Amino acid sequence: MTDGTNAMLMEESSDIKLDPTEEQILKDQISFTERKESYTTLYRFATKFDWIIMFIGLVFAAVAGTAMPAFSILFGIMVDYYTNFQTHSISPNEFSREIDYFSLVYVYFSIAIFIATYISVAAWVYTGERIARQIRERFLHAILRQNIAYFDKYGSGEVTTRITTDIHLIQDGISEKVSLAFQNIVQFIASFIIAFTISWKMTLVTGFILPFLTINSCLMNKFGAIFTKKSLDFYSSAGIIAEEAISTIRTAVAFSTQKKLSELYDAYLADARKEGLKKSLSNGFALGAMFFGIYTAYALAFWFGSTLIINHELTPGQVTSAFFTLLFGTFSLSGFFVDIQALSLAAGAGPKVFGIIDRVPSIDIASDTGDKPEKVMGHIQLKMINFIYPTRPGVKILNNVSLDVDPGSTVALVGSSGSGKSTIISLILRFYDPISGGLFLDGRDIKSLNLAWLRRQISLVSQEPVLFKTTIAENVSYGLVGSIYENLPNNEKREMIENACKMANAHDFIMNLPDKYETMVGERGILLSGGQKQRIAIARAIIKDPKILLLDEATSALDTQSEGIVQNALDKASKGRTTIVIAHRLSTIRNATKIIVMNKGVIVEMGTHPELMNKKTFYSKLVEIQQIQQSLKTEEIINDLNSLITLPKDEVTELFTIKNEDRQKSDVEMALDHNACQFTAWELIMKIVSINKPELLILSIGIIASIINGKRKTFIH
Structure with a gap:
């Protein structure tokens, strides 16, 4: 974990005294080590087959790199033939014969270079795609493996940035750029060997540029990697803002926060722009200096070459060969440093990507360790639980909470917002670990149980159900994933889907849809009403017949009519299984086996509805307050209806028609109609x-x- 995270934990924990063990529990849940990785680490997922293909690619890259300087030798020989012909040193027939021969050699060399370059580039692009695919798959697997506290700290926006931008940089740095860089460096070495063979004097005179080019390019790569890393971090933060804004667009529009969100997004982009400007200035200066040095060397080569011709040390063809060989060499060196920058950026992106891949969370859903009892009763016990969210170490959420939930019973949790109700749900699912105390299932500490097995025994219905962009049947069938019913034949699965929907009071409305169970629900279920989505979510939760059902304010976002239908479905679903309910309307939990009243992280009351009402304390006051609020709401509805009664019938019909059309337009047509957004x-x-x-x-x-x-x-x- 970074020093900044340690400092934050220590600073915010100053008001709460934690022993070293408790501090370590918090740190383990959000720790992330960004290790320094070497470039070769990027190939850790390459197979033996990949290495063979890459080696073949390098062989052909070397062939292409060696063949290019050989052109200059042929060109120099042809220049000498032209010179000799003009000085009448050879006959026209001999001149024509030699030129024809070397022209064919040129063609053969061109074909050889084409084939070699094609094979080398294709081989590395192919292996780059294969390795990048492995990295993406393992990265996504690692992300899905992480504990909830990790996402609380880093957010989903940063994750999407890593899987797109960073892995793209890695792929760019392990694909054709490697082949081209190797080809360029081989071409550079071959060029200077050939040039040195032709004229060591001319090669040494122009070779002064090499140290300058090397230092210049190293500095360019170093600063380019630094500025790129900083800009990517800012883009990652901007991505978090964008992802949150888009995923909650209705809320953003409702509260008119578009401008504020845009300003936050622009602020991160401005910081990224500054780093990008620094990178462009450094790269521009470095490339300009590189070409200045190269052309200065050319000028010196022309001057010194003419001197060698005058002194009869070289022929015009030899000077031409040496010059063009050096030309190929210097340009290949400049190309090498440009290509090597992609490798440098890939190495810079590697630590965060591989850091996530290598991170083993303290709460590991992918672990095979832990007990898997054959039978589950559903007896849940919380013993002296103390809990602090890892990302909020200065606030204690639960304080010595103890609770006993008998098998098959229904326990309701009530209390004000922030009292710790949803936290108990999260602890039962083991989204987090408490800093002290224990949580037990059938007498076993849930830390000793296999995490995947534990969550297969539990189903959750939350306040805002999330449906996937697929059919109703497919959404319900997702509840079977990981269960013993996952691999059943399709006809048996279909029967289970329909039975679950019947129990969830969803079958009737589904059968009234045009495509019935094959109806597409849209993005996040946008094409269904709130009550319909909730009933689909209930069916998904109960299809695998879980022993434990957790209901986190499952009806709070619904209107009165939808709430009644959904509540009936929940009552049917709760029978025969341990159920823990977080209720916002106390009238829905009158028949609960036990009602737990919470306030500021502690249990203040416990009992049945009649028992708590007779006490005339905390719970009874909550009931009275809610009854008053409900009566005021009912009075408001009656007043609205009375005002409608005074309107003519046609106006009332028109009012509801317009309202319904607007709603359909915003929910469906605006979600699906893309014609208005087409441009030439x-x-x-x-x-x-x-x-x-x-x-x-x-x-x-x-x-x-x-x-x-x-x-x-x-x-x-």
């Missing part, structure tokens, strides 16, 4: 130009400079 290619180009209008001057200067830079090769050749 020209419109997109103009849109991009308008967005970049403030930078047009800088872009124009860059384009002009690029044109001039592109012309340099024409001037040289």
Whole structure:
């Protein structure tokens, strides 16, 4: 774990005295070690087959790199033939015969270089895709393995940034860039060996540029990696803001927080832009200095080469061969340093990605360890539980809480917001570990139980059910994943799905849909009403017949009519299994076996509904307050109905028709209608130009400079 996290834990825990064991429990749940990884670590998932393919790719890259400088030898020989022909040293027939021969050799060399380059690049792109796929799969597996406290601390936005941006950088650094870098370095070495063989004097004179190019490129790669890492961190933070804003867009719009969220997002982008600007300035300066050094060496080579010709030490063809060989060598070296930057960025992205892959959470769903009892009664006990959220170490949520839930009973948890009700649900599911005390299932500490097995015995229905963008039948069948019924034949699964939906009071409305159980529910179930989604979620929870059912305010977001239907479904689902209910409407838990009243992390009352009402204390006051609120709400509804009665019948019909149409438009048509968002290619180009209008001057200067830079090769050749 980073020092910053340690400091935060110690600072916020100053008000609560924790012993070393308790502090370690908190740290273990959110610890993350970003180890320094070498570049070779990126290939840790490469198979023997991958290594063979990569080796073949390197062999052909070496062939292509060696063949390129050989062109300059052929070119120099041809220059000498042209010179000899002009000086009448050879006959026209001999000249024609030799030129024809070397022209064919040129063609053969071109074909060889094409084949070698194609094989080398294709081999490394292929293995890069294979290895990157392994990294993505293992990264996603590692993410799904992490405990809930990890996501509390780092957020889902950072996770999506790692799986897209960082892994893309890794893939870029282990694919064709490796082949091209190897080809360039082989070409550089071969070029200088050939040039040294032709004229060691000319090679030594121009070789002064090598130390300068090496130092310049190393600095460029170092600072580029630093600035890239910082900008990626800012983009990751921006991604968290964007992900939260989009996932809660209805709430954001309802509270008009779009501008505030945009400002937060822009603030992180501005910081990323600063780092990107630093990177562009350093890269621009380094590349400019590199080409300045290269062309200075060329000027010196031309001058010194003419001197060697005058002194009859070299022929014009030999000078030409040496010059173009050095030209190939220096350009290959510059290309090598550009390619090696991708490798450097990949090495920089590796630690966070592999740090997550290697992280073994303290609460490990993938672990095979732990007991798996053959029989479960559903007896739950909490003994002197003390709990603090790892990301909020300064606040104690539960304080010496003890609770006994008999098998098959229904226990209701009530209390004000923040009293610790949902925390108990999270502890039963073992989303977190308490800092002290124990939680037991049938007399066994749940820490001694296999975590995957434990969660297979439990089903949860939360306040806001999440449905996946697939059919109703598929959503319900997800409740069978990991259970003994997962691999049943499709016809038996279908029967279980329908039985679960009948028990959840969902079968009737499903059969009234056009596609029945094959109806698509849309993104997060947007095409269903709140009550329908909740009943599908209940069916998904009970289809595997869990011994323990947890209901976390499962009806709080519903209207009165939907709540009644869903509550009946919950009452049916609770029979024969241990049920723990968090209720927002106390009228729904009158028949609970036991009612637990909580306040500020402690249990203040416990008993049945009649017992607690007779005490005239905390629970009875909550009931009275809720009855008053309900009566006020009922009075408000009656007033609204009375105001409608005074309107003409046509106006009332029109009012409800318009309201219903607006609702359907916002929920369905706006979610599915993409026609209004189509643009032509020209419109997109103009849109991009308008967005970049403030930078047009800088872009124009860059384009002009690029044109001039592109012309340099024409001037040289």
